[in-house]
Amino acid sequence: MKRTTFYILAGIVGLLEVGAFWLSVELHGPLLIILAFIAGIMLLYLARRKIHDLKEDERAVLINEKAAVRTFQVFWVVFFAISLGDVVLGLGAPGFPRQPRPPNEGLVPLGHIGIVQLLLLFLMIILYVGFRFYYARQYGEWETDEEQD
Amino acid sequence: MKNRIKVFRAMHDLTQEALANELGVTRQTILAIEKGKYDPSLDLAFKIARYFGVTIEDVFSP
Numbered sequence: 001m002k003r004t005t006f007y008i009l010a011g012i013v014g015l016l017e018v019g020a021f022w023l024s025v026e027l028h029g030p031l032l033i034i035l036a037f038i039a040g041i042m043l044l045y046l047a048r049r050k051i052h053d054l055k056e057d058e059r060a061v062l063i064n065e066k067a068a069v070r071t072f073q074v075f076w077v078v079f080f081a082i083s084l085g086d087v088v089l090g091l092g093a094p095g096f097p098r099q100p101r102p103p104n105e106g107l108v109p110l111g112h113i114g115i116v117q118l119l120l121l122f123l124m125i126i127l128y129v130g131f132r133f134y135y136a137r138q139y140g141e142w143e144t145d146e147e148q149d
Numbered sequence: 150m151k152n153r154i155k156v157f158r159a160m161h162d163l164t165q166e167a168l169a170n171e172l173g174v175t176r177q178t179i180l181a182i183e184k185g186k187y188d189p190s191l192d193l194a195f196k197i198a199r200y201f202g203v204t205i206e207d208v209f210s211p
Contacts, residue, residue, distance in 0.1 A: 057178050059178040139186055140184055143181060143184050
């Protein structure tokens with residue numbers, strides 16, 4: 001499989017995931033999107049292994065590792081801070097003037113947690129892409145010389 | 150780390166692409182090593198030296 005074929009496949013899977021999400025919301029069935037997402041990722045993982053014009057050497061692995069570690073270092077701090085804030089909100093810490101919560105509301109509505117989690121995952125992706133770009137540049141990804149095509 | 154890969158390539162009349170294919174890495178990796186942007190692993194450094202038939206000290210110097 002060529003790299004471009006894989007990217008087209010990834011786009012199709014992405015569209016199918018959006019469709020599955022919409023259907024899942026319509027049917028009020030979270031299991032559908034959960035299974036569809038796992039199946040989509042597994043399909044892409046298997047397809048990626050079939051790409052024959054993708055060469056990943058030790059420098060590429062090092063760049064990926066560095067970007068992943070740095071992303072994790074930033075992410076856990078943000079995740080921890082936001083989680084602490086959520087806990088404070090959930091437990092109703094004293095000291096802030098605010099409206100009293102309705103008695104039957106519970107701690108925090110589950111859907112809201114999901115949105116916060118998605119925002120954090122989005123942040124993680126943005127961070128990874130940024131760090132990936134930074135380390136790729138540091139390790140000469142876009143260096144040119146007289147042999148440049 | 151300084152290296153003389155470019156010199157050895159010239160002596161063997163090899164392009165970066167050809168050397169990269171022989172060593173199983175990308176051309177960009179050879180270019181990054183030559184420009185001192187990336188220090189290869191010991192394994193790759195030995196492969197490079199072995200390919201040119203010299204010692205690792207002949208190719209790389211601190």
